[in-house]
Amino acid sequence: MVIKTSIEFDPYTERKAFDETKEGVKGLVDAKIAEVPRIFHVPQASLTEKKPSVSVSDLEIPIIDFASVHVDTASREAVVEKVKYAAEKWGFFQVINHGVPLKVLEEIQDGVRRFHEEDPEVKKEYFTRDNANKKFVYNSNFDLYSSSPSVNWRDTFTCYLAPFPPSPEELPVTCRDAVFEYSKHVMSLGGLLCELFSEALGLESEILKSKGCLKGLSMLCHYYPPCPQPDLTLGVSKHSDNSFLTVLLQDNIGGLQILHQDSWVDVAPLPGALVINVGDFLQLITNDKFVSLEHRVLANRQGPRISIACFFSSSKHANSTVYGPMKELVSEENPPKYRDITIKEYTEGYFKKGLDGTSHLLNFRI
Ligand SMILES: O=C(O)CCC(=O)C(=O)O
Ligand SMILES: [Fe+2]
Numbered sequence: 001m002v003i004k005t006s007i008e009f010d011p012y013t014e015r016k017a018f019d020e021t022k023e024g025v026k027g028l029v030d031a032k033i034a035e036v037p038r039i040f041h042v043p044q045a046s047l048t049e050k051k052p053s054v055s056v057s058d059l060e061i062p063i064i065d066f067a068s069v070h071v072d073t074a075s076r077e078a079v080v081e082k083v084k085y086a087a088e089k090w091g092f093f094q095v096i097n098h099g100v101p102l103k104v105l106e107e108i109q110d111g112v113r114r115f116h117e118e119d120p121e122v123k124k125e126y127f128t129r130d131n132a133n134k135k136f137v138y139n140s141n142f143d144l145y146s147s148s149p150s151v152n153w154r155d156t157f158t159c160y161l162a163p164f165p166p167s168p169e170e171l172p173v174t175c176r177d178a179v180f181e182y183s184k185h186v187m188s189l190g191g192l193l194c195e196l197f198s199e200a201l202g203l204e205s206e207i208l209k210s211k212g213c214l215k216g217l218s219m220l221c222h223y224y225p226p227c228p229q230p231d232l233t234l235g236v237s238k239h240s241d242n243s244f245l246t247v248l249l250q251d252n253i254g255g256l257q258i259l260h261q262d263s264w265v266d267v268a269p270l271p272g273a274l275v276i277n278v279g280d281f282l283q284l285i286t287n288d289k290f291v292s293l294e295h296r297v298l299a300n301r302q303g304p305r306i307s308i309a310c311f312f313s314s315s316k317h318a319n320s321t322v323y324g325p326m327k328e329l330v331s332e333e334n335p336p337k338y339r340d341i342t343i344k345e346y347t348e349g350y351f352k353k354g355l356d357g358t359s360h361l362l363n364f365r366i
Pocket of ligand 1: 220236248295297308
């Protein structure tokens with residue numbers, strides 16, 4: 001039998017103690033800790049990954065202007081060409097003139113800030129890990145008890161908005177109106193994105209919608225408190241998204257990076273823009289034509305940083321629909337690269353694994 005001495009590091013006990021405060025990372029910062037606790041330290045291997053071998057300063061993810069998308073056929077085709085390039089080569093792009101009013105963007109950011117900066121005793125009432133039954137889930141690190149190698153410097157609340165929207169009373173008043181309003185706009189932008197992605201695949205505009213890509217919507221509202229030792233930890237560990245596509249609103253602090261051709265490339269904040277990325281399910285059903293790129297968020301001395309990630313994925317109400325590479329995109333020369341899976345099967349594995357730096361999609365490759 002191994003007897004633990006008190007100086008031994010027991011990550012489970014320390015993670016649990018952190019969890020039981022129900023105050024998240026913001027609670028640590030409010031208590032004015034000067035050093036990042038051990039459970040947040042990233043392993044040495046991930047630390048060295050912070051130093052890309054290639055300079056990233058001259059690389060920029062594509063910026064696409066949607067202003068002309070409804071003007072005429074030629075203008076739309078030009079946008080579709082850019083979306084195709086971005087989805088195939090980058091998996092990420094920023095959109096300007098996306099149709100979501102600036103005021104709505106400001107209000108959702110304010111709402112997210114209001115909730116996270118609310119009296120801790122009020123916030124604690126919403127603290128839960130019951131993703132199965134609750135439509136508003138506030139905690140720090142959804143994967144705290146998984147095999148993730150370190151805890152991230154971030155708190156999050158998630159609103160599960162579609163296919164079964166919450167009743168107003170299920171959301172806190174601090175962010176309720178802003179969440180409903182922003183989600184309406186994100187839903188309609190999601191519709192346009194699905195059309196453009198379908199056209200970029202050379203298929204009929206409605207095909208991705210007909211596959212159920214827009215059925216589920218979850219809004220993850222992140223709060224990254226300022227970090228006293230940002231080189232020791234991360235805001236979000238390397239991962240790809242458990243979604244068909246993700247619509248991300250970030251503020252002006254920065255820190256989001258994508259792993260493009262073995263280099264970490266900054267997604268520089270662009271005021272008023274939305275960041276769009278291909279998620280794992282879109283990579284799977286397009287048989288790798290579109291790529292779901294790995295990304296991460298650095299911790300920062302500045303802050304708090306606020307971001308809102310809207311995941312189009314029906315993981316919460318997973319049904320029996322089976323997804324595999326679309327028959328329209330496979331042939332004898334280009335056989336399916338993935339086996340058929342249900343979103344439930346995928347998501348259960350994703351949650352169990354946590355953000356451990358490996359791609360869950362690889363587990364389904366033929
Ligand atoms: O905060 C960000 O910029 C990115 C968050 C993210 O990658 C996620 O929620 O999956
Ligand atoms: Fe992500």
